[in-house]
Amino acid sequence: MIRSELIQKIADENPHLYQRDVERxxxxxxxxxxxxxxxxxxxxxxxxxxxxVKKRDARIGRNPRTGETVHVEEKHVPFFKTGKLLxxxxxxx
Numbered sequence: 001m002i003r004s005e006l007i008q009k010i011a012d013e014n015p016h017l018y019q020r021d022v023e024r025x026x027x028x029x030x031x032x033x034x035x036x037x038x039x040x041x042x043x044x045x046x047x048x049x050x051x052x053v054k055k056r057d058a059r060i061g062r063n064p065r066t067g068e069t070v071h072v073e074e075k076h077v078p079f080f081k082t083g084k085l086l087x088x089x090x091x092x093x
Contacts, residue, residue, distance in 0.1 A: 003030075037078060047085035054079045 001009075003026065011022045033043050037053050044050040053076050061072040082090075 040076075045083070047083050049080055049082040049086055052079050052081070053077070 007019070007023050007026050010026065011017060011019045014022065033051060036043050037051055040053055042050060042052040056075050056077055058074040059072050061070050062068070063070055
């Protein structure tokens with residue numbers, strides 16, 4: 001599902017809301033999650049999962065094409081851990 005499909009589904013299920021309002025709500029939720037993660041905060045959606053940021057240390061890597069060693073700087077990457085409810089639904093429990 002992509003963002004526009006999510007917006008359309010929410011709008012269809014809530015006919016009392018305007019499409020532009022649903023779009024603004026969805027965009028605001030995504031922006032807040034992104035901003036919280038950019039600050040290094042953890043975002044937990046009960047029953048769905050938790051978004052967090054993990055730090056990867058600097059290391060020496062290898063260019064797979066040339067075999068040359070390259071320095072890879074430290075970086076922060078998004079991480080998602082599924083919640084128990086979501087995991088159980090995916091596994092048919």
